Amino acid sequence: MQSRWQDQDAANFRQDPVALRAYTSRLLGAEPALVQHGGGNTSVKVEHTNLFGENESILYVKGSGWDLATIQPQGFAPVKMDVLLKMARLQKLSDKDMVQAQKAAMINPSAPAPSVEAILHAIIPFRYVDHTHSDAVVTLTNTPDGEAHARQVFGPRVLVLPYIMPGFILARQVFEHTRDLNWANYDGIVLLHHGIFTFHDDARVAYENMLKLVTRAEDFLRERKATEVRRATPTIKPGAAELAALRKNLGGLMGQPLLMKLNSSPEAVGFSSWDRAEATAARGTVTPDHVIHIKPRPMLVDASEDRGVAKFAESYRAYFEKHRAAEHKELDRCPRWAIWPGAGTLSIGTTAKSIRIVEDITRHTIACLQAGDALGGWQPVTEAELFEVEYWELEQAKLKVIGGSRPALQGRVAVVTGAASGIGRAIAEDLRAQGAAVAALDLNASVTETFSGDQSLGLVCDVTSEASIQSALQAVAEKFGGLDILVTNAGTFPPGRHIADLSESDWTNTLNVNLSGHWRVIKAAIPLLKQGFDPSIIVVGSKNVPAPGPGAAAYSASKAGLTQLARVAALELAPFGVRVNTIHPDAVFDTGIWSEEVIANRAKHYGLSVQDYKTKNLLKTEITSKNVAQLVTAMVGPAFSKTTGAQIPIDGGNDRVI
Numbered sequence: 023m024q025s026r027w028q029d030q031d032a033a034n035f036r037q038d039p040v041a042l043r044a045y046t047s048r049l050l051g052a053e054p055a056l057v058q059h060g061g062g063n064t065s066v067k068v069e070h071t072n073l074f075g076e077n078e079s080i081l082y083v084k085g086s087g088w089d090l091a092t093i094q095p096q097g098f099a100p101v102k103m104d105v106l107l108k109m110a111r112l113q114k115l116s117d118k119d120m121v122q123a124q125k126a127a128m129i130n131p132s133a134p135a136p137s138v139e140a141i142l143h144a145i146i147p148f149r150y151v152d153h154t155h156s157d158a159v160v161t162l163t164n165t166p167d168g169e170a171h172a173r174q175v176f177g178p179r180v181l182v183l184p185y186i187m188p189g190f191i192l193a194r195q196v197f198e199h200t201r202d203l204n205w206a207n208y209d210g211i212v213l214l215h216h217g218i219f220t221f222h223d224d225a226r227v228a229y230e231n232m233l234k235l236v237t238r239a240e241d242f243l244r245e246r247k248a249t250e251v252r253r254a255t256p257t258i259k260p261g262a263a264e265l266a267a268l269r270k271n272l273g274g275l276m277g278q279p280l281l282m283k284l285n286s287s288p289e290a291v292g293f294s295s296w297d298r299a300e301a302t303a304a305r306g307t308v309t310p311d312h313v314i315h316i317k318p319r320p321m322l323v324d325a326s327e328d329r330g331v332a333k334f335a336e337s338y339r340a341y342f343e344k345h346r347a348a349e350h351k352e353l354d355r356c357p358r359w360a361i362w363p364g365a366g367t368l369s370i371g372t373t374a375k376s377i378r379i380v381e382d383i384t385r386h387t388i389a390c391l392q393a394g395d396a397l398g399g400w401q402p403v404t405e406a407e408l409f410e411v412e413y414w415e416l417e418q419a420k421l422k423v424i425g426g427s428r429p430a431l432q433g434r435v436a437v438v439t440g441a442a443s444g445i446g447r448a449i450a451e452d453l454r455a456q457g458a459a460v461a462a463l464d465l466n467a468s469v470t471e472t473f474s475g476d477q478s479l480g481l482v483c484d485v486t487s488e489a490s491i492q493s494a495l496q497a498v499a500e501k502f503g504g505l506d507i508l509v510t511n512a513g514t515f516p517p518g519r520h521i522a523d524l525s526e527s528d529w530t531n532t533l534n535v536n537l538s539g540h541w542r543v544i545k546a547a548i549p550l551l552k553q554g555f556d557p558s559i560i561v562v563g564s565k566n567v568p569a570p571g572p573g574a575a576a577y578s579a580s581k582a583g584l585t586q587l588a589r590v591a592a593l594e595l596a597p598f599g600v601r602v603n604t605i606h607p608d609a610v611f612d613t614g615i616w617s618e619e620v621i622a623n624r625a626k627h628y629g630l631s632v633q634d635y636k637t638k639n640l641l642k643t644e645i646t647s648k649n650v651a652q653l654v655t656a657m658v659g660p661a662f663s664k665t666t667g668a669q670i671p672i673d674g675g676n677d678r679v680i
């Protein structure tokens with residue numbers, strides 16, 4: 023592991039120890055092998071003069087909710103050292119009281135809550151303290167000879183301590199072990215199954231000592247050939263409907279809609295094909311704090327009808343019953359990751375963010391498990407110790423922060439066709455803003471850039487090709503697990519021509535996109551929607567259906583046919599709980615079809631000003647693509663949960679439609 027320290031960058035922070043602390047914290051955070059989603063924390067001790075002219079020693083320790091990779095000075099909680107040191111001397115202290123006392127000892131009440139490892143940082147008598155849950159360090163201790171490995175690798179200048187649950191009792195243990203210690207003889211502390219501390223009065227030395235010690239652990243793993251992981255290409259490729267059925271089943275355990283992502287990287291597939299993968303992973307997580315994100319063990323996807331879902335739920339129930347105390351309330355029984363032999367791994371969660379966390383943690387986990395196995399067997403903390411952390415109130419509080427308040431469409435998956443621009447894009451953006459995972463499909467490749475990241479998927483798709491639609495839906499199922507909301511919007515608006523002047527190709531092309539295209543998309547989506555959460559289809563029709571105009575025969579006929587298709591779909595899909603509703607927008611001018619010039623010409627044609635032309639409806643109001651999007655969002659939500667087969671105009675009121 024190479025030092026990322028840059029003198030030039032560090033010079034910017036020389037004057038401010040907290041800013042320098044933030045800088046080297048970010049350097050640590052830049053190494054995913056050191057810190058994973060909340061694993062690891064750092065601190066600096068600063069002398070300052072308070073309002074009353076008194077000198078105080080303050081510990082600036084990482085605040086909860088901040089990530090080391092991006093932390094800024096305001097991400098550190100300033101806590102009075104004398105209070106922390108007094109707390110370390112207590113024989114007993116509940117974690118709840120500890121958290122409260124730490125908060126009360128902050129000199130800035132609006133700073134984030136201090137890390138639960140704050141007392142531990144206070145005990146270590148150096149200005150800078152760095153703590154990580156390094157993959158390599160934890161892995162070599164997660165083995166039958168873990169302690170011996172640690173002593174051999176790190177030598178006499180590193181204190182090796184047995185595992186104990188984080189929180190006050192850990193701080194207390196370190197206090198007891200170090201009260202008579204000559205700290206000058208030590209560069210670090212290794213906590214078995216947990217992580218490593220380094221410390222120094224110089225920020226750079228503390229940081230680089232961390233890298234030095236971790237590198238020794240990495241070298242040890244490499245020498246023992248423990249860094250080699252299995253790689254393979256998939257021998258099984260789960261189909262979209264198969265994935266959707268599994269997601270639906272898991273949703274029953276989660277008690278809410280969820281996302282599920284297939285990881286078929288060579289490493290994931292290689293691991294999944296290892297005959298001892300599940301048995302090894304079932305022994306426990308890399309560090310105990312991972313348990314709150316990925317549960318104590320993964321699910322094994324098997325050949326049974328429910329793919330192993332009920333079996334996992336039963337094993338979780340038994341685990342809870344075995345370790346519970348009276349005050350514990352069982353969490354959901356839904357796995358957060360699964361091993362699908364020959365196919366790869368699955369990440370499971372209610373939000374795109376939680377999927378990302380699971381995916382990151384399991385990617386490291388599968389390498390650590392194989393390394394531990396190569397070193398004589400994977401042996402992390404005991405199941406009882408994992409339970410203690412999973413049901414520790416302070417860990418549960420962390421999850422609540424990540425979860426936040428729940429957006430209306432959280433955990434649901436939407437597909438919007440024709441989403442590169444105009445109404446389709448506005449719909450896709452609005453659904454995403456309401457928490458849905460959104461796949462945006464379009465012929466225009468720009469959609470792949472507009473819709474990217476964890477919660478979006480932009481796909482080039484041609485609705486005149488069944489193969490193109492199938493491959494898009496497969497990609498959606500692999501990234502999000504299934505489909506709940508289909509907004510079938512892709513359409514074409516041919517130039518105005520009277521029937522007498524309409525060519526054969528104008529006619530057939532328009533019908534092929536505006537009618538048959540929707541049929542192809544709906545048909546392909548039905549198997550997925552049948553496994554959806556509150557599934558529904560929104561068909562984007564047109565005012566031309568109830569109120570056609572001259573010069574748009576192909577367009578009006580295709581949209582009228584489409585409306586009839588939607589009505590039949592409502593009849594056919596009702597038994598499966600799939601709702602099908604149609605919207606009829608009119609005069610939505612903020613879309614690609616309507617340039618300023620075209621609008622001006624049309625207005626002139628009617629002898630109207632542009633403004634009067636845009637608001638040529640009963641309510642005298644302008645209709646935007648955002649208005650249409652908000653209607654769609656409402657219609658896929660609970661307000662319309664008892665409505666199917668409806669046609670809703672969004673046109674400002676039209677006397678021909680009314």
Ligand code: ZN
Nearest residue numbers: 062139216217
């Ligand atoms: Zn830790």
